[in-house]
Structures are given as C-alpha cells and as structure tokens.
Amino acid sequence: MIRCFLRVPFSVDAVPPIDVDSPCSRVLSASAVAAALLLMSVHGHAESKFTDSEDGAFDLSNLLLTHRGVLPVPTLITEPAVGYGLGLGLLYFSLPKKSADAPDDSKAPPNITGLGGFATGTHSWGAGLMHFHTWDDDHIRYLGLIGKVGLHLNYYGIQNQPRAYQLDGIAVVQQVLFRIGNSHWYVGPRYTFFDASTRFDSTIPAGIRQFERDQRVAKGGVVVDYDTRDNMFYPSSGTYAELEADLARGGLGSSTNFQEQTARVYQWIPLSKSWVLGLRADTGFSQGNIPFFAQPYVSLRGVCDAKFQDSNQLTAEAEIRWNATPRWSVLGFGGAGKAYGHLHSFSDAPTAFGFGTGFRYLVARKLGVTMGIDVAHGPGQNAFYVQVGSAWR
Template sequence: MKKAFLLLSFFLGLQFYTFAQEVDNPERKAGMMESLFDFGDSVIDFISGENWAFIPAVVYSPETSLGLGARAIRVFRYKEDSASILRPSTLPITFLYTLNNQTILSAELDLWASENRDYLNARIEASNFPFRYFGIGNEPLIGEGEFYTTRYLYFHLNYERKIAKGIYIGPRYEFRTDQIRDRVPGGILETTQPLGFDGQRLSGLGLVLNYDTRDNIFQPTKGWNNSFSWMEFSQLLGSNFDFGQYVLDFRKYFQINQKQVLALQSWWSFTLGNAPFQHLSLIGGSDRMRGYFEGRYRDINAMVHQAEYRVPIYRNFGMVFFGHTGQVASKLGQYSFDRLRYGGGFGFRYKLNQEGLNIRLDIAFGDQRAFYFGLNEVI
C-alpha cells in the first residue's frame, strides 16, 4: 500500500510539475491536455465494441489487495424504440484473481423494461475468498483480524413493478452457501464459535420497496433513491439458519450548480433471529465507510451516514470529496455519539460512456489509509 501511495504521489507531482512548466505557454498546455484526453477517449473507443466493452479488470481495496482479471460489460436498452424514455440496462461479467489468493467469478443483470415500469436484477457469484474476522461488536476482538477462507456460491433474483410515480415494489429471493476453511487453530473463530463458524446455507424470500426519482442511474444530479428491503431466511426454504433482516437506504442528490452534485446517504440495517456471523449487519469496505476493512465492525444492527461532493474537472475527468460516519450495536439503545466511527477522503473519476458509467479511484482515511479502484459511484 505504501508503494502504491508513493507511486500516486509521484504521478500527481509529475503532473503538477508539467503544469507549472507550461503556465507561460497556454496554447501548448491546452494542446497537450487535449491530446492526452483524446488518447484516453480513443483507448475507451478501441476496447468498446458496438454492444460489448472488453476491458482489463483491475480492482484494489484492503479486502482484496490488487486484483487482476477481465471484464466484459454491455450497456444497452431493452427496446430500442423506447430509447428516449427507457433507462439503460447493464450486464457485466467479471473474473478476478487477487494478490490475497481470492478468485471471483460474477455476472449481474440490471434490466429496465416496459418504459421503466419493470425492473429486474439478478446476480450470481462464485468465489474462493480468504478473508479476516475481527469479532462481533463496535470494539474488535483482534485489531488486525484473524484469517479464514470461505468458498461460497451466491445468487439473488429481484423483480420490481412500478405502482405509482417513482414507486416500485416486488419480491426478492437470495441463496448462499459457504464452506469455511483454513481457520486459525485455537483462534477466536474456533474458541468463540459464532453462528456459521463452520459454514452456512441460506435461502430466503423477501420484499423490496423503492422510491426512485433519479434523473440518471449512473450519474444522478437530482432526485431520491430510497429503498426498504425485508428478507426472511427459513428452514422451510432450505436454510439452516432462521432469521430476518431489514435494511433502510435513503439517498438524496442535489445539483449545487450547473455541474457540481452533492450526494447524501443514510443506511440502516436490523437483524432479528439467529443470523450467522457472515450475515450480520456490518460496516466497512468500498460501499459503506471507505477506509475501514469490510466487516471490521459487525453486530445485530448497523448504521452509516455518507456524503459525497462531485466536481467535474475537464472533459471526462472529475473528482469527488467524501466523508462518513457509522457504528454497530447489539441493541438500538446502544447507539450513541461517542461510539461513532469517522472517515473521509477524495477520489478521481473518468467517464467511460455518455450514460455516465465511471472508472473510480478513491483514497480513503478511516482507521487505516485505503485505496479503492473499480467501476460506478458508491452512493
């Protein structure tokens, strides 16, 4: 991670030096900038076909370290004759191998149809995933975490139907099976034996209610994207754990001026019943509280509040500045200001297509300095 930070610092310093050298010659500077961005656009056009874009898959986060692989992604509209109304659908297929010896194969369909009255989301993922366990609660049992490996297969299917302006509702099914391997002999997983420490099989049905008034699904500048989801995992459906989980996710977008955007999120998760440790409410990772290892804090309940300010810089290049806070608790009465965790950071964006799909690089500061590289916005 230090090497990556030094490399980034060198690159930014080089760009600043070049800029300083060209200040007295604005025409040459403008020409160099245009050539640089023209080259970037030509690379994107080269790797993008008429229907599919094939790009090297590069990810980086504390959970995976550096991951390399391949990604095929298609951005399309289900009915071309409704292109002026219909939201774009996506189908990414990804294979990754990381320096943490993690292997990930995933495919996800995000489909809009019938003039945005129907929405379908399906995802399947298979992985061999060495990970870390820190214990349960707002104070980790082990600071650096204890390694274990999970081999899992995950699938979900979610269908929603529009019932009023901006309001969607529909059923959701989830399935996941894990084999827990390579536990530390005599470690906290073996000694404390949280539910699911020797594996899990989950199968559950639920309901999703969304209120979505975004003007763009990739780069919204205004509107709401609020959701409530309820999942019930039961032995009647083939699960070996019985529990329920409720998630509230509120997102609001403000257009500050013609181009800058402020995105806000308030996320709450509540777990009822006997949930395995891998399915408790947790915070951290690339989506909620960057700068904290995913699952470093996990418990019955969790909440996260995030803000991100997005600023276009030049053509397809932009920057974001973000901050967040959150905590986990076994009871709602345990939530308090002195238990909150804080973090923030900044990032760089490069727009891949006119729909607004972005490559992102984030540098975050929480209980560690962390880098995240991937696709799409966080909020």
C-alpha cells in the same frame, strides 16, 4: 462479508460494476482508466466510434451502443479486506427497444450483461455472471446473479482483533421489481441463496453463536425502491431509496432462521451548475440466528469491509462534487458508522470513519458512465479505489 454476493452488487436500481458495496464491489479498472487517459490525449486521430460528435472528446457511447461493443474492465482490486489483486470484467450494453426513440429524460436504463472474475494476493478469488433488464418502458426491472467465491478474510469480534477464516460458496440472486403506475416507486420480490462453507485457522472466536462450518443462507423478501435520479450510474440530482425486509427459513432452503431489514437513502442536491452535494444514510438490522459472516457491517471508503460488523449497523456519509468541465469532476467525501447489538452496545461500539478525495471522467456520455479513482483514509490505514460511476450502490 456476505454482502459481497448477497447484497446485490449490480443492484437493479443502480447497476454498478460487478459488486457492486463490498470487497468484490470495490473492484474497478485501473488499467482501463489509464487507457482512457491515453486515448483522450490522441482522440483526434481515433475512429469516430471512440469520440463524441457533441464535443469531439474520447467517448465509448457509440462503441457500446451503436457498434454493440463489449466494455472490457481489467480490474485492480484495492479492498483491504481481501488484499490487492487483479480481475477482468466484460460488460455488454443495449438499449430497451421501447425506449430507444423516447426523449432523453424518459429513457429506461440500459440492459446490461456482465461476466467477470478476480484473484488476490491473499488467495481470494471469485467469478460471476449477472444480467439486468427492463421491459415496458422501465415498468419492470429484473436482476439475476450467480457467482462462486473463495475468500480469505478476517473476523474481528469482541476484541476487535483479526482472526483469519476462509469463506467458500455459491450464490444466486433473483429479483423482479414492478413500477407502481407511472410513479417513481417500485416493489417486488427478491430471493437470495448462498451455500457457504467457513473454516477458521485456529479456535472459534468468542462472540460467534452456534458456529456451523457448512451453512445455507436462503432469504426471501420484499423490496421497495424509490428512484428519481437523473442518471443511475453517476447522478447529479434526485433521490434513490431502498427498503428491504427478508426472512430466512428452512422452507426457503436456509439452515438457520433469522430476519433482516435494511434501508438506504442517497440524495444528490445540485447547489449550482458546477457543484453537487451528495448525502447517504445506510442501515441494517437483524434478529435470530444469523450466521456471523452474514451480519450487517459498516461500508465506507477507507474502512476495511466487515471490520465493524454486528447484529445492526448505522452509517452516514457526505460527498461534495465539483464539475470542473462537462467531462471531468473532482470530489471530496467523509462518513462515519457503528456496528452494534450483540458484541457491543451502541454506546460502547467503536466508531468507523473514512474520508478522502477522488476524480471522475465521463467515459460514455449517452450512458452517463464515469470512471476514476478515490483515495481514502480510515482507522489506521489508507486505501484507494478505482471506480466506475458513483461509489454508492
């Protein structure tokens, strides 16, 4: 579950909505989508800042960039791990000065400042502030995040039976990446801190080692990124890969010592002018005395986050997209994963799976920002997710 605030949601490489791959990250604006659909039907009467001069369609690019507008993101939370709820995010976009006059294919990604909060029917809540910034024509990428959460969650353990617990805490993430020459490679440090308090409603479940109610997770590590995507929000071609190696030690502020390595690779392959194939591989490995809530877990649409959680995880997913028009796209997806290492061996670990369909509308062409909905089926449940951009963060 710690991925909700410790695994950077607004990742420097793929600035998503405020959570980016977690209960907090499946948080996007249903009401904003509805409003967009309504406005699109009457775009001919809207002011020019709500339309695109290229095709006359409803578009927020001019509002967000030229008019320095703030994008309000009323949110409908649909992540099964924390229940249904509502929230609000405010996103402010600006273009880096040095790249404002550069050709389209060489512009740096926009700077983004975000402020948001949410609450759900399970009495889970959270609030956070983030900032993503680039300098020197995208040769330096910075990400900062601070947030506070109070989450009511389930731990599934050896028997794969839900045991309710509460997780409260404050999280801070700081990351700076530097481009290697003029290549597509970035490298730099990341520091993550989470001051956590956990409480189970009953006895401590079997399988949790050295349970401590109050713990601090403080990790320092090195991040290596490779990025050739044509757009950071909703790519149609290119590759994004990230490798991260972290150490949690007392000298960094951690209550326990452990190591963690993660790797994820996303590939978008244009099959034709209208069809795009997406491939995803995601792995996480840990060693040492890692807190149970910070362990790697399988994250898939249709799968309750942290239901499949252990010392290690492997996940694969594919997505096919049909660009029906320059603005509208329809997609289908499916994937599977396993969590193993402490509670289960790889061969004995249950397999998580999720598949479904969805759509997107290009709501800000100059930024490449899309909005839409995904509907998914997983083990014993159905779920839907209102999405801004790609579901892969």
